[in-house]
Amino acid sequence: MSELTLTVMRLGFLAVLWLFVIVAVQVIRSDLFGTRVTQRGSRRGGEARPQGRQQAAPPAPRQQSSGGRQRRGAPSKLVVSEGTLTGTTVALQGQTITLGRAHDSTIVLDDDYASSRHARIYPDRDGQWIVEDLGSTNGTYLDRTRLTTPTPVPLGAPIRIGKTVIELRK
Amino acid sequence: MSSTTHTSTIGAIGAPSRRNTELALLVFAVVIPVFAYANVGLAMNDEMPTGMLGYGLGLGLLAAVGHLVVRKFAPYADPLLLPLATLLNGLGLVLIWRLDQSERLQQLQKNAFGTFNPAAPNQLMYSALGIALFVAVILIMKDHRILQRFTYISMVVALMLLLLPLVPGLGTDQFGAKIWIRVGGFSIQPGEFAKIVIAVFFAGYLMVKRDALALASRRFLGLYLPRGRDLGPILVIWAMSLLILVFENDLGTSLLFFGMFVIMLYVATERTSWIVIGLGMSAAGAVGVASFASHVQARVNAWLDPFACYTTSNACEQIGQSIMSFGSGGVLGTGLGQGHSDLIGFAANADFIFATIGEELGLAGVMAFLLLYALLIERGVRTALAARDPFGKLFAVGLSGAFALQIFVVAGGVMGLIPLTGMTMPFLAAGGSSVIANWALVGLLIRISDTARRPAPAPAPNPDAEMTQVVRP
Numbered sequence: 017m018s019e020l021t022l023t024v025m026r027l028g029f030l031a032v033l034w035l036f037v038i039v040a041v042q043v044i045r046s047d048l049f050g051t052r053v054t055q056r057g058s059r060r061g062g063e064a065r066p067q068g069r070q071q072a073a074p075p076a077p078r079q080q081s082s083g084g085r086q087r088r089g090a091p092s093k094l095v096v097s098e099g100t101l102t103g104t105t106v107a108l109q110g111q112t113i114t115l116g117r118a119h120d121s122t123i124v125l126d127d128d129y130a131s132s133r134h135a136r137i138y139p140d141r142d143g144q145w146i147v148e149d150l151g152s153t154n155g156t157y158l159d160r161t162r163l164t165t166p167t168p169v170p171l172g173a174p175i176r177i178g179k180t181v182i183e184l185r186k
Numbered sequence: 187m188s189s190t191t192h193t194s195t196i197g198a199i200g201a202p203s204r205r206n207t208e209l210a211l212l213v214f215a216v217v218i219p220v221f222a223y224a225n226v227g228l229a230m231n232d233e234m235p236t237g238m239l240g241y242g243l244g245l246g247l248l249a250a251v252g253h254l255v256v257r258k259f260a261p262y263a264d265p266l267l268l269p270l271a272t273l274l275n276g277l278g279l280v281l282i283w284r285l286d287q288s289e290r291l292q293q294l295q296k297n298a299f300g301t302f303n304p305a306a307p308n309q310l311m312y313s314a315l316g317i318a319l320f321v322a323v324i325l326i327m328k329d330h331r332i333l334q335r336f337t338y339i340s341m342v343v344a345l346m347l348l349l350l351p352l353v354p355g356l357g358t359d360q361f362g363a364k365i366w367i368r369v370g371g372f373s374i375q376p377g378e379f380a381k382i383v384i385a386v387f388f389a390g391y392l393m394v395k396r397d398a399l400a401l402a403s404r405r406f407l408g409l410y411l412p413r414g415r416d417l418g419p420i421l422v423i424w425a426m427s428l429l430i431l432v433f434e435n436d437l438g439t440s441l442l443f444f445g446m447f448v449i450m451l452y453v454a455t456e457r458t459s460w461i462v463i464g465l466g467m468s469a470a471g472a473v474g475v476a477s478f479a480s481h482v483q484a485r486v487n488a489w490l491d492p493f494a495c496y497t498t499s500n501a502c503e504q505i506g507q508s509i510m511s512f513g514s515g516g517v518l519g520t521g522l523g524q525g526h527s528d529l530i531g532f533a534a535n536a537d538f539i540f541a542t543i544g545e546e547l548g549l550a551g552v553m554a555f556l557l558l559y560a561l562l563i564e565r566g567v568r569t570a571l572a573a574r575d576p577f578g579k580l581f582a583v584g585l586s587g588a589f590a591l592q593i594f595v596v597a598g599g600v601m602g603l604i605p606l607t608g609m610t611m612p613f614l615a616a617g618g619s620s621v622i623a624n625w626a627l628v629g630l631l632i633r634i635s636d637t638a639r640r641p642a643p644a645p646a647p648n649p650d651a652e653m654t655q656v657v658r659p
Contacts, residue, residue, distance in 0.1 A: 025225045026521035030547060032218055033554045036273065039214065040266055040561050043207055044568075 091145060091171055091184035094137065099180030100126045108145070108184070112138040115177060116150070129154045129178025137169065137184075145169045145184055154178060204265035205257045211269035212253055216246045219276030222522055226284045229523035241283075244310055245276045248317045255321045260636035264569060267635065270562045271613060271628045274555075275313050275621065278614035280522075281542055282306045285535040288528035305535055305616045312618035316625030323629030330634045334577045337390030344384035345426075347376040352433055365436045365608070377439040378610075378623035381446070381592075382630065385584035388447055391419070392454040393576045400455035420463065423447045428471050435481040437472075438595050438607030442588060444468055449587035450580055453570075482605075489605040504530055504538060508600050512544035512552075519548030535616045537608060540600045556597070559612075563590045566631050572638035582634045585627050 094113060096104040106113060106122060113122040116134040125134065131152040140146050148166040149156040156163045157176040169175065175182045220242040227235030235241075249272045256263055283306035285291055292302045327333070333340070350367050366373045392399070399416050427440035448464030476482045488495055488502040492509055495502040507530040515525065525545035530538045544552050566586025573579045592609055599606035610620040 022225075022229055022521055022524070025228065026519065026524075029218075029222060029225055029522065030518065030550045030554070032221060033547075033551065036211075036214055036218060037554055037557045037561070039211065040270065040558075043204075043211070043266055044561070044564070 090143060091169075091186060093185055094123075095183050095185050096123070097174070097181050097183055099178070101180060108139075110139055110143075112136055115182070116152075123182075125177060125180055127178040127180050130180070134177055135163075135175075137175075140168075147175055152177075203261045205253075205261060208256070208265040208268060209253060211265065212249045212272060215269040215273035216242065216249050216276065218273060219245060219280050222277060222280045223283070225521070226280060226287070226523040229521055230284070230287050237283075241279070241310070244314075245272070245279070248272070248314060252317055252320060255324055256632060259324050260632050262639040262641070263632040263636040264565050264639065266561060266565050267628055267632050270558055270565070271625065274558055274562075274613035275316075275625075277555075278539070278611075278616075278621075279306060279309055279313065281539055281614065282309050282535045282616045284523055284546075285528055285539075285542065287523070288534075291528050291531070291534060294531050308618070309616050309621065312621045313625075315618070316622040319622055320625040320629035320632075323626055324633055327630075327633055330578055330581065330630065330637060331575060333386045333581070334390050334393075337387055340383045340390075341387040344380045344387060347380035347383065348426075348430060348439075350376045365434055365439060372618070375617065375619035377436070377442075378619040379626075380439075381442060381588050382585065382623060382627055384443060385446065385450075385581060385588060388450045388584055389577050389580035392450055392580055395419070396454035396576075399451065399460075400457055417463075420447065420451065420460070420467070424467050424471060428475060432475060432479060435479070436608060437482060437485065437605065438592075438599075438609035441468070441595055441607065442591050442609070444471075445591045446584055446588045449591075450584045453583045454580055485605045485607070489599075489602060492602055504532065505600075505602055505606055508538050508541040508544075509602050511541040512601060515545040515548040515551075517549045519544075519546050519551055522546050536610060537596065537606075537615065538600055539615045540597055540611055543614075544601075555614075556593075559589075559593050562586075562628075563593075565635070569631055569635040569638055573634055574638060578634050578637065582631060585631055589624075589627065 091108055093108055094106045096102055101123065104123065111122075114133065114136045115121055115123050115125060115130070116132050117125055117127070117130050118132040121133070131150075131154070133150045134152040135147060135149050135156045137145055137147045145168065146166045147156065147158060147163065147169050149163045154177075158167055158169065159173055169184055172183050172185065220238065223238050223241055224234055227233060227238065249268075252268050252272070256268060283304075286304040286306050295302045351365050353367075365375055365377050367376060368374075424444060427444040430436055430440040430443070444464070445468070448460060448468075451460045451464070452458075472482075476486050484502060488505050492506040495506060511525070511527045511530065514520070519525070523546070525542065527538075527542040527545045528534055530541055534542065540552070540555075543555055547554075563586045566582055566589065570579045570582035570586070573582055589612060592612055595604065595607050596609045596611045596615075598604040599609075610617045612620060612624045
């Protein structure tokens with residue numbers, strides 16, 4: 017057998033062996049990054065699924081464009097500043113945030129004075145964030161005033177639910 | 187109906203079964219050894235080897251059986267374990283066959299035993315037996331937690347397996363170590379099987395006792411030292427492995443058992459002190475035994491100065507020969523079938539098979555093989571991480587730890603990093619017990635990983651939810 021053939025085979029074998037190792041590592045990669053983030057439905061739950069998926073995309077660009085039109089200081093996150101959940105933040109991306117002790121709330125309050133569906137915070141058409149009390153037992157307070165109607169939330173104003181205080185921040 | 191929220195959820199990727207990935211890799215893992223086989227034939231005899239078709243079909247058949255059984259009975263198992271084991275086993279067969287072709291080794295065996303028996307056909311038969319055991323493990327054991335019931339029985343069984351070679355008439359003293367037993371013309375190495383059985387005991391025992399071992403401790407010099415009475419088990423295992431060393435002259439097995447116990451102890455308790463204590467105890471034990479057991483003493487001397495053996499002719503030239511093999515291989519090796527690793531006369535296709543890889547495939551090949559082993563071990567540890575029950579976690583860690591230790595001990599011994607111990611390179615080396623036991627080990631890991639990766643069953647419907655349904659007008 018010619019020298020050349022054998023050299024080619026020798027190097028070829030090493031290459032194939034390493035190719036196997038590399039392919040095996042590629043297979044492993046999917047396990048190393050073993051979690052994925054899925055966007056769950058949008059807006060009203062009653063809508064048909066394909067429609068919901070179509071609408072899942074728009075909020076982000078809309079937020080950006082309206083944010084540009086609006087004043088610069090549109091809030092970008094919601095922060096829990098007092099209570100057992102202190103430090104929790106939720107990014108505001110045009111979605112409705114529900115607060116309460118119910119397990120399906122966006123922020124599940126572990127607070128004796130909170131109702132299971134206590135309040136919600138949502139953006140109106142202009143991108144202004146509104147807080148609305150959902151008929152809670154002990155009430156929702158914006159600063160010192162108890163809410164009776166949906167009220168716009170200024171940046172940094174404390175929303176009190178029982179012992180929990182929530183603010184919108186940039 | 188309240189408005190749903192637009193939140194992101196983080197969840198595990200809905201574990202796909204990945205059986206097709208496994209199949210593709212398996213095809214690859216059968217093709218590579220066939221390529222190697224052709225390469226050896228062309229290099230040594232200038233022609234395609236005659237047995238190539240039969241060999242390729244045999245390996246392919248074994249892989250296919252393994253794959254089908256996994257596909258049917260362990261559909262969520264890790265996709266890499268089976269292809270990696272198949273590739274290693276297939277390449278081991280090629281290397282053994284290649285060493286069978288060496289006229290020098292044939293002549294040596296004729297001088298010693300009168301006849302020459304090629305080792306490769308036997309090895310293929312043992313591989314088939316190994317696959318059969320692999321299939322049996324997957325078929326019989328529907329859930330690895332069954333083994334938990336046999337914690338103490340497996341301790342007794344493992345001890346008996348370890349002691350069998352010492353039984354007069356049954357055990358045989360070959361090549362300076364009493365680790366074989368001879369049953370009806372076959373010599374069996376019970377230690378290979380004991381390795382798996384004792385992992386069951388360690389896992390079951392540590393699962394129950396780990397809290398006592400982990401929590402009751404005193405802090406001293408930055409280490410959490412266990413209480414005196416908690417040292418009991420580790421002392422017993424230490425004494426046992428020392429006894430194996432003294433009576434069976436088998437450094438490898440005793441290192442394997444003690445190391446495995448320390449690894450599992452560390453995993454169970456998360457206490458670094460166990461590793462420190464374990465290393466200290468094994469060092470003390472090794473030094474102590476080496477100072478009076480002549481067999482171990484000779485091994486240590488051969489390790490300290492491998493080339494001194496050539497002047498004293500103490501029949502310990504193998505390490506020197508093996509180191510020269512690795513050296514002459516260089517980075518890319520001499521090519522399959524074109525090296526002279528057969529100059530290591532004795533056990534060239536068993537303990538020293540790694541030297542053949544070092545010479546004929548070079549550093550690149552050695553690294554690839556070590557990576558293949560590392561991947562296999564990684565999958566084992568990954569299985570342990572994914573397992574949901576503590577017994578499965580510990581068991582998987584124990585099995586992969588034993589596998590890793592064995593590779594370290596053999597490869598390190600052959601390369602002159604640590605004193606040589608008589609152990610086999612899993613899947614590569616000629617030796618029936620080793621191949622069969624390691625296939626069983628892979629079968630166990632596949633069963634655990636199937637249980638671990640199986641998606642959780644859907645939660646039972648909440649009865650309360652039924653009662654609070656909204657009735658719409």
